[in-house]
Amino acid sequence: MVASSTLRHLCGGITTQSPLFLSLALFLTSIIAAITIHISRRRQKQPLLSRPTTPTEVEKSPPRKYAHWQPSSFKPPPPAPYPNWSLTETKPLPYRPFRYGPKYNVTMGLRRIQHEDWIELDSDYPKYHSKKAERIASRGSKCCKTAPEAYPAALELLEELAEYLPRRYSTLYQKTDRGLKNLWSGEDFDIIGDEKGKLVEDPMQMAARLVQDDLAIMIERDDGQYYLLAGATLLAGFWRLEDKFGMSLSRIHTSGDVPQYKEKLEKGMTNFFRRVQPQEIVARNNYFFQVDDGLAWSESIGSEDSKEVSWSTAEKNRAIEHHFFRSERQTLRRLPRSGGVVFTIRTYFHPITEIVKEDYVPGRLASAIRSWGDDVSRYKGKEKYGEILLEYLDGKHQEQIERGLDLVREDEVRAYPY
Structure with missing residues (x-):
């Protein structure tokens, strides 16, 4: 068992000085660039999951030629219903994936999760559903796209969701003869399509809804390279699918200044993609900052339709009310039939002024930010918000100490390990 102090891990998903780059690198790099951590089960006080995994521990795939995937007979176990799940009462999990300094590490950082924990839905669902519908109507294929060679994988993803969601969230989704029904919105999702299997909309767009x-x-x-050939990125904040669609995994990273990618990440990431099997699902969490309230797109870096977007356009040291904490929970798995990696x-997405009300968060977050090296600071855009944010966090930390917060007991009383 990992000692309690090692739960204080920084999972460093990072924004970039040039958010044009941040497309897939934002979550691909953050899948890899983090500290290994334990995760506790959900709010219902279940036991901890198995220990963290590294790519070398994932079941190795049998020898095969590149681009020749032998379909697997593996079927994910049916998920148990999420205990007491409610569209109004199940709140977003309080992910706070940052740790104390003085050192920020860039290492492999994946953890195994159970198949039943693949997708998380909560009381923010209506807001996200509405925002996605708005984005689909206004931007369509700019945000959702599937290349012909990825179409079978996209259909397979839909099938996996149609099996999973009605079991895991039975008060929201109901299985039908042709797919599933959203009991809240009344939407019917036909995942079978016409006689040739063609759907009425892009399968990735349907999956995103x-x-x-x-x-x-x-x-x-x-x-032997993996390419981004299907995507639905409706709430990405800083990046645009059209910028990176069709790029290889390596090119996505080398097209921008990912800190220590060549030195510490590239080999392990390549090996992991090659070896990951359908039986395995891995996850990790990241965090970064935004100086506007745009969940779907951060206007502070420029218009979403600008030829180039960059942190350089963001206003420096805006009032703290404009600072937002943006965290991602990412999962990765291989589809059994097609071999695509999903x-x-x-x-x-939370205002900074909201999360600092939580015990220990202001001090730990300030320490984490101060642990960034120059490369990570540039990549995260710290120059635009660091001064005012750190001053604010320090003040809130001091307020917690003055009211009697016992710093020694943090690991003991913290309700969630992130």
């Missing part, structure tokens, strides 16, 4: 997550599928080609990216 089922969950609060953004979605992406990477497909292996003959060169990412889910669930964004949690």
Whole structure:
């Protein structure tokens, strides 16, 4: 068992000085660039999951040629219903994936999760559902796209969701002969399509309307590289699918200044993609900051339709009321039939003024920010908000100490390990 102090891990998903780059690198890099941590089960006080995993511990795939995936007979176990799930009462989980300094590490940082924990839905669902519908209507294929060679994988993802969601969230979804029905919105989702299996809308777009997550599928080609060939990124905040669609995993990273990518991340990430099997689901969490309230798109870096967008356009040291804490919970799994690798990216979005009300958060977050090296600071855009944010966090930390907060007991009394 990992000692309690090691729960204080910084999972460093990072924004960039040039958010144009931040497309897939935002969640691909953050899948890899983090400290390994334990996760407790959900609010119902279940036991901890199995220990964290590294890519070398994931079941190795049998030898095969690149782009030649032998369909697997594996079927995920039926998920148990989420205990007492309610569209109004089940609140977002309080992910706070940052740790105390003085050192910020960039290492592999994946943890195994159970198949039943694949997708998280909560009381923010109506807001996310509405925002996604608005984005689909206004931007469509700019946010949701599936290449022909990824179409089978996208259909398979829909099938997986149609099996999973009615079991896990039975008060929201109901299985039907042709797919599933949203009991809250009244929407019917036909995942079978016409006689050729063609759906009435892009399968990634349909999948995105089922969950609060953004979605992406990477497909292996003959060169052994994985390419972003299907995506639905409706609430990405800083990045645009059209900028990175069709790029390889390596190119996505090398097209921007990912801190220590070549030195510490590239080899392990490549090996992991090659080895991951359908039996395994891994997850990790990240965090970063935004100086406006745009869940779907951060206008502070420029218009979403600008040729180039960058932190350089953001106003420096805006009032603290404009500072937002943006965290992602990301999962990765391989689809059994097609062999595509699926990412889910669930964004949690809160005003800084809200999360600092939680015990220990202001001090730990300030310490984490101060632990960033120059490369990470540039990548996260710290220059635009660091001064005013740290001053505010320090003040709130001092207020907690003055009212008697016992810093020594943090690991003991903290309700959630992130």
